[in-house]
Amino acid sequence: MVRAPVVESIHAGSLLLTRQRKIILFGLVSAVVFIGAVVCPAWWILRRHAQAHAAFNAATAAYMMYDVEKARQMFSKMARDYDDLSIGALADLKAAFLIYDEQGDLNEAERLFKRFLKDHPETLMHLPQTPDNFEYHGELQLVAWYFLGRIAEDHGREEEAYRWFTSITDAGSRNPANYIVSEARAIVARRQRVGGHP
Amino acid sequence: MKQINTRSCVDSGGTADASGPVSGLATFIAIGVIVSAITWAVLVFSHARNDDAARRPVIRTAMNADELGGGTEVSWDTIEVKQFHDYANKQGWEDTELIVTRFVGADDTIKYIAGQIAGVSPDVIIASRDQISFFDAHNLIEPLDPYLEKWKDYRDGKFDASMLDACRGREGKILGIPVYQNSPNVYAIRADWLETLGLEAPETLEEAREVWRAFTFKDPDGNGKHDTCGYGVTMETRRGGHLYSLRPFMGAVRVTWYRIDDAGRYVPTFNTPEAAFVLDFIKSCVKEGLFGADVMVRPPGSVTRRFFAEDDLGMAGPFFVDWFANLANRYGMEDKVAFVPRLWKDTAARAANHYGTFTYLTRMRCLMRASPNKELAWRYLEYFFSQEWLSKYVSRRGLPFVRGRYLGQFGVFRSETPWRMVRHDVFPEVPLSEDVVAMVRPLEQYLQPTPMMTQWSQVSVELAETFVDYYLDRYDSAAEALEVAEVRFNRIVHGSGTGR
Numbered sequence: 294m295v296r297a298p299v300v301e302s303i304h305a306g307s308l309l310l311t312r313q314r315k316i317i318l319f320g321l322v323s324a325v326v327f328i329g330a331v332v333c334p335a336w337w338i339l340r341r342h343a344q345a346h347a348a349f350n351a352a353t354a355a356y357m358m359y360d361v362e363k364a365r366q367m368f369s370k371m372a373r374d375y376d377d378l379s380i381g382a383l384a385d386l387k388a389a390f391l392i393y394d395e396q397g398d399l400n401e402a403e404r405l406f407k408r409f410l411k412d413h414p415e416t417l418m419h420l421p422q423t424p425d426n427f428e429y430h431g432e433l434q435l436v437a438w439y440f441l442g443r444i445a446e447d448h449g450r451e452e453e454a455y456r457w458f459t460s461i462t463d464a465g466s467r468n469p470a471n472y473i474v475s476e477a478r479a480i481v482a483r484r485q486r487v488g489g490h491p
Numbered sequence: 492m493k494q495i496n497t498r499s500c501v502d503s504g505g506t507a508d509a510s511g512p513v514s515g516l517a518t519f520i521a522i523g524v525i526v527s528a529i530t531w532a533v534l535v536f537s538h539a540r541n542d543d544a545a546r547r548p549v550i551r552t553a554m555n556a557d558e559l560g561g562g563t564e565v566s567w568d569t570i571e572v573k574q575f576h577d578y579a580n581k582q583g584w585e586d587t588e589l590i591v592t593r594f595v596g597a598d599d600t601i602k603y604i605a606g607q608i609a610g611v612s613p614d615v616i617i618a619s620r621d622q623i624s625f626f627d628a629h630n631l632i633e634p635l636d637p638y639l640e641k642w643k644d645y646r647d648g649k650f651d652a653s654m655l656d657a658c659r660g661r662e663g664k665i666l667g668i669p670v671y672q673n674s675p676n677v678y679a680i681r682a683d684w685l686e687t688l689g690l691e692a693p694e695t696l697e698e699a700r701e702v703w704r705a706f707t708f709k710d711p712d713g714n715g716k717h718d719t720c721g722y723g724v725t726m727e728t729r730r731g732g733h734l735y736s737l738r739p740f741m742g743a744v745r746v747t748w749y750r751i752d753d754a755g756r757y758v759p760t761f762n763t764p765e766a767a768f769v770l771d772f773i774k775s776c777v778k779e780g781l782f783g784a785d786v787m788v789r790p791p792g793s794v795t796r797r798f799f800a801e802d803d804l805g806m807a808g809p810f811f812v813d814w815f816a817n818l819a820n821r822y823g824m825e826d827k828v829a830f831v832p833r834l835w836k837d838t839a840a841r842a843a844n845h846y847g848t849f850t851y852l853t854r855m856r857c858l859m860r861a862s863p864n865k866e867l868a869w870r871y872l873e874y875f876f877s878q879e880w881l882s883k884y885v886s887r888r889g890l891p892f893v894r895g896r897y898l899g900q901f902g903v904f905r906s907e908t909p910w911r912m913v914r915h916d917v918f919p920e921v922p923l924s925e926d927v928v929a930m931v932r933p934l935e936q937y938l939q940p941t942p943m944m945t946q947w948s949q950v951s952v953e954l955a956e957t958f959v960d961y962y963l964d965r966y967d968s969a970a971e972a973l974e975v976a977e978v979r980f981n982r983i984v985h986g987s988g989t990g991r
Binding site: 353356357358386387389394427428429436439440446472473476479482483487 | 543570573825883891892894895897898899900901902903904
């Protein structure tokens, strides 16, 4: 039987049998496995985060350029595209906020904030990933509660509004400088002082 | 290949021998001509484009680094260039280009001057009062009166005349235009501490001293520690910061630092018994520890930050109500603080309605005299102070970068609400609280104008040093300290020891 030259070489012990070659081969295989299992996913995750931040900044830029509708559409799109990232959830809240703050459509804003709570039943934290002092950092559900309180207040449903605000102050935040909590505390204190709430 | 061609030529019987080199040369020349023509065409076209670009009107603006907002990836330059471009298109100035330059660093004035020396001076700058008075003294700034008079909006009375009057230089010309004026200054006090101690907000300096004593020694925050003090004062002299702390008290007794006499000379106006009274009042408070035991050695820092963030001051000032609400909100102190609109010298002053206060303008936009095309550069000011742009500036959640913060903080962040805009037909979307306006508006009758003075930054350092020296017992009396301060004032401003 005629063996192929490589097989012959292996049998002859000329390939992979020396210690040096084993080390080289082991190193090569390890490198490939490492790149495939660790580097590629990490690179993919980082790239995805970077893309999400770029999309978020572009939407913010549109708002700063006075193009509110474009900003809302961009936030909504990135909320769909990055629904597995906290920044995607934050973008969802921004889109709802623009409906509330710029369009003044209370019913639609209420629907969006309630949908947010339904879509995210567990506490969802958004942590700073860039040195930005002016972006919200903390539990995202608190933002939805806050605006549901504001909307209830706008509709004249004072008791419901008070419940939303006290939910925020009771829950607190892991971010000690959470301005949504600070604002809710001020509202609750004011209502307790002038509104007869306990 | 060569061999084959040679043979072919020979075989063709001489005809090819004669025509081959000729046609080759002709081809070579033809190709050369075509390539040259294309090259020339490209060069001429690009030169024409460059020439066109060079002829295109360009307005260069420059701003101090601290005019810029932070926290966003969209630069202010980008936003303003886009806004100007949109506005210019509507005005039929499509070809006008705006270039925004930022000066990053401490002393922007030097950079403006360096720009002029280098022949790349900006046409329009955003400058502080000190910078403008410096430029005015060196004849570097273009008065705006003739440009304003040609502008319909100005002729139609859209601008606040008294605010523009505050922007006049040595020769009475308008040197720049601010965006708005802050409110008259007020004090802020810890309402929760007053309530804890069962005290009323003070109305006179003596009542204030009593309240400060309680804030300092009666543990108003109830933590069992002696870690609070009555009032926030800075003794910083390197930049004359102490004078800023002193100013509300000097204002209360209607003392100003200087005036311009009929001959156009700067005359010191602070060497008076009333000013001596204020220095003695401050000194006695220092000795009692009402400003904190470490007031003399505390590193320079913002009283505002201590009041809001460090939570150890019972009262602070001067504040302008237009940005106070934003600060109080940001630090979660809205319900803990209240305004004290004024502190009278005493009950007699209150009975006589004898009081003074001050305010500030925002930085001004000015035309530089070195601008090669001032009529063109004026377009930028016409754009910036148009109703359209200023309305966006204040009504649509503020400046673009302020809008970025507003969105970032879900509208909980409140941008500064201007007290009085330079244009009558522009109103902030979020007005100040009616209660606050009702409390502060009456103070406008006490406003004391402060003319611009080139040497003020030097003078303020010397005055601050003299006054702090007095608190440290380096002069026998307040009158002596004021006498020395006046000599130092005159030495800087007039180069002599005698001023009057």
